[in-house]
Amino acid sequence: MxxxxxxxxxxxxxxxxxxxxxxxxxxxxxxxxxxxxxxxxxxxxxxxxxxxxxxxPGPADAEALRLELAELQQKCDMLVEENKGLRNKLLQYEPMPEEGAEE
Known part of the structure; x- marks a missing residue:
């Protein structure tokens, strides 16, 4: 009992x-x-x-998402650098307007 x-x-x-x-x-x-x-x-x-x-998502899905995130982060960083380079080139050909100047 x-x-x-x-x-x-x-x-x-x-x-x-x-x-x-x-x-x-x-x-x-x-x-x-x-x-x-x-x-x-x-x-x-x-x-x-x-x-x-x-x-x-299971472990395999989570790993695939991590890889995709890393690839996209790398691509984003590359595009930011490309954007900076293009801005610098643009500034060579089109100088920024002076402050106070009328357009």
Missing amino acids: AHYRAADSKREQFRRYLDKSGVIDSLTNVLVTLYEETDKPNNALDFVKLHLGAGG
């Missing part, structure tokens, strides 16, 4: 842990949302993942 109470105690502790960390509320909200859907999705598990935020 003491073993039975220990298992109940562990379950109750785990339930309190889930409740305190907000897991029960989050799951309840997602399940209520699914229940209230008029057109039920074909894959309920994907629906739950999507609404819990677990449907985000």
Whole structure:
């Protein structure tokens, strides 16, 4: 009988842990949302993942995004340098108007 109470105690502790960390509320909200859907999705598990935020990019997607970000940052830096060079060339042929001069 003491073993039975220990298992109940562990379950109750785990339930309190889930409740305190907000897991029960989050799951309840997602399940209520699914229940209230008029057109039920074909894959309920994907629906739950999507609404819990677990449907985000995986590690492979994140790595691909990091690589793309690095490439775009490099391209941006290159374009900034090109822009500076073109501005300098433009200033050689079109001097800046003097202050106070009327156009």
